[in-house]
Amino acid sequence: SQTIHQWPATLVQPVGSPLSLECTVEGTSNPNLYWYRQAAGRGLQLLFYSVGIGQISSEVPQNLSASRPQDRQFILSSKKLLLSDSGFYLCAWSDRRGTDTQYFGPGTRLTVL
Amino acid sequence: AQKITQTQPGMFVQEKEAVTLDCTYDTSDPSYGLFWYKQPSSGEMIFLIYQGSYDQQNATEGRYSLNFQKARKSANLVISASQLGDSAMYFCAMSARGYQKVTFGTGTKLQVIP
Numbered sequence A: 001s002q003t004i005h006q007w008p009a010t011l012v013q014p015v016g017s018p019l020s021l022e023c024t025v026e027g028t029s030n031p032n033l034y035w036y037r038q039a040a041g042r043g044l045q046l047l048f049y050s051v052g053i054g055q056i057s058s059e060v061p062q063n064l065s066a067s068r069p070q071d072r073q074f075i076l077s078s079k080k081l082l083l084s085d086s087g088f089y090l091c092a093w094s095d096r097r098g099t100d101t102q103y104f105g106p107g108t109r110l111t112v113l
Numbered sequence B: 001a002q003k004i005t006q007t008q009p010g011m012f013v014q015e016k017e018a019v020t021l022d023c024t025y026d027t028s029d030p031s032y033g034l035f036w037y038k039q040p041s042s043g044e045m046i047f048l049i050y051q052g053s054y055d056q057q058n059a060t061e062g063r064y065s066l067n068f069q070k071a072r073k074s075a076n077l078v079i080s081a082s083q084l085g086d087s088a089m090y091f092c093a094m095s096a097r098g099y100q101k102v103t104f105g106t107g108t109k110l111q112v113i114p
Helices: none
Strands: A003-007 A010-013 A019-026 A032-038 A044-052 A055-058 A064-070 A073-078 A087-094 A108-112 B003-005 B010-014 B019-021 B024-026 B032-039 B046-052 B064-069 B074-079 B088-096 B108-113
Touching: A003 A087, A010 A019, A019 A032, A019 A087, A019 A108, A032 A073, A044 A064, A044 A073, A055 A064, A073 A087, B003 B088, B010 B019, B019 B108, B024 B074, B032 B064, B032 B074, B046 B064, B046 B074, B074 B088
Parallel strands: A010 A108, B010 B108
Antiparallel strands: A003 A019, A019 A073, A032 A044, A032 A087, A044 A055, A064 A073, A087 A108, B003 B024, B019 B074, B032 B046, B032 B088, B064 B074, B088 B108
């Protein structure tokens, strides 16, 4: 069966510091991968998605970036965090041969102070 | 463009009763999928149920069923025999086939009362 991992689970960072969140998927190959952000009490905002290694599509221009160095690894980064980057970050995968159903990881709760 | 509308920000239901969470959608794509997710206070998004636009029958998964009315562009989630553990945020979502992306609604907060 497929499993998706995210780490860290929680993170508190000062403004201006760098960020690296990692997501890995097990039990599948060539998945579509997604990064979402959810502000407190709000819906999901798609940040990036990837259909293959090195292929990244950005949905919202901001100071975040994403990379996919391996087939089942997706990394969200920032060189300098802003207060507005605080939120709950969710990684998801889908099988491109399936129904587009997305399966989510446990999430990372980021607080920028 | 796709759009999902959930008009109920919050709902209450008595334990063991059934509840319907509303969802309407808008798309010009002929082939699409509809989804419901549950997000408990822990934050994880849990996939509940899927309905394809060409599926003839409404989808069911245990206590969850999706009331799909294509002409009305609605995809309501019905939870039967509510349990305390059903208290959570519920998100309706859709994707156009081959579009690779999913559009989410704003969610409905369900609270089950003992």
